[in-house]
Amino acid sequence: MKSLEDLKKMRELALKKVEMREGGKDYRVVVGMATCGIAAGARPVLNKLVEETAEKDYNCVVTQTGCIGMCVYEPIVEVYGKDGSHTTYVHVDADKAVKILEEHVGKGKVVEEYTVDSVRAREV
Amino acid sequence: MMQDLAMQTLEILMNSVGAKADTVILRIRESEHDNRIDIEVEDNGCGMSPEMVQKVTDPFTTSRKTRKVGLGVAFMKGLTEQCNGSFDIQSTVGVGTTVRASIQKDHIDAPPMGDLGEMIMYVIQADENIDFRFYYTTDNGNFEFLSEAVKQELEGVSLLEPEILLWIKEYINEGIIHAKEGME
Numbered sequence: 001m002k003s004l005e006d007l008k009k010m011r012e013l014a015l016k017k018v019e020m021r022e023g024g025k026d027y028r029v030v031v032g033m034a035t036c037g038i039a040a041g042a043r044p045v046l047n048k049l050v051e052e053t054a055e056k057d058y059n060c061v062v063t064q065t066g067c068i069g070m071c072v073y074e075p076i077v078e079v080y081g082k083d084g085s086h087t088t089y090v091h092v093d094a095d096k097a098v099k100i101l102e103e104h105v106g107k108g109k110v111v112e113e114y115t116v117d118s119v120r121a122r123e124v
Numbered sequence: 125m126m127q128d129l130a131m132q133t134l135e136i137l138m139n140s141v142g143a144k145a146d147t148v149i150l151r152i153r154e155s156e157h158d159n160r161i162d163i164e165v166e167d168n169g170c171g172m173s174p175e176m177v178q179k180v181t182d183p184f185t186t187s188r189k190t191r192k193v194g195l196g197v198a199f200m201k202g203l204t205e206q207c208n209g210s211f212d213i214q215s216t217v218g219v220g221t222t223v224r225a226s227i228q229k230d231h232i233d234a235p236p237m238g239d240l241g242e243m244i245m246y247v248i249q250a251d252e253n254i255d256f257r258f259y260y261t262t263d264n265g266n267f268e269f270l271s272e273a274v275k276q277e278l279e280g281v282s283l284l285e286p287e288i289l290l291w292i293k294e295y296i297n298e299g300i301i302h303a304k305e306g307m308e
Binding site: 001002004005006007008010011013014015033034035038043046047050051053054061062063064066 | 131134135138142195196242245246249250273274277278279281282284285286287288289290291294295298302
């Protein structure tokens with residue numbers, strides 16, 4: 001049975017991690033969670049991102065946003081780097097989410113085949 | 125089409141987040157005895173004019189600029205009409221909005237409740253600064269979740285830490301099960 005007491009322990013663990021990292025996280029991973037995103041399957045994507053980040057301790061914060069106006073490309077995951085870089089991944093599912101974390105957040109390599117530009121190029 | 129009550133309620137809660145509310149209160153009552161499910165979302169966001177309240181159940185009304193349809197409120201109202209229920213919005217500009225929906229629990233068209241813990245995790249994730257309060261009531265017991273109580277325990281550590289988000293989801297779902305079974 002969980003209780004608010006658990007949070008004390010979790011707080012200490014979180015603080016230790018922050019100390020190790022120095023100066024915040026390198027990436028911000030944002031999932032589109034408006035009606036269009038959810039309808040297209042953003043929930044399992046967001047859940048997977050949160051679970052994987054917790055388990056593998058990726059250097060990112062996972063958050064969400066509303067509709068960004070590209071509903072046909074949902075589920076959309078955007079990755080913002082500390083250096084100002086910005087990548088938009090489209091038609092993401094749970095497996096692709098794992099790969100994005102592994103390659104982009106883990107190794108700093110953009111997963112080109114899932115980006116909006118390459119998906120659009122393939123459509124033409 | 126939306127699947128369960130949790131996801132329909134999420135849509136309403138996201139409207140509160142979008143309305144820049146700093147306090148959002150969700151009350152859910154599930155009663156076998158009265159055969160009702162009541163859902164109430166109260167916020168202190170920007171509120172709506174009487175004209176907007178009139179129009180907001182129309183799917184082609186939305187204040188968003190990225191697309192021209194907004195379905196959350198329209199779906200919720202449609203669901204209550206389908207399930208022998210009631211739907212009501214009270215709103216005052218500058219004060220806030222309260223949305224109330226009620227359905228017949230065993231109605232053939234009544235969707236399942238869905239994952240409330242996950243849904244609340246999404247709300248917290250959407251804006252961790254909101255003072256979010258969840259009160260859940262059944263015939264057998266109650267459960268409450270207050271984001272401020274969690275923040276107090278965490279003393280400055282963010283609710284957005286993934287371990288904390290997952291803990292919130294599980295804590296709420298456990299609390300709901302216990303409330304249903306009438307355990308403390």
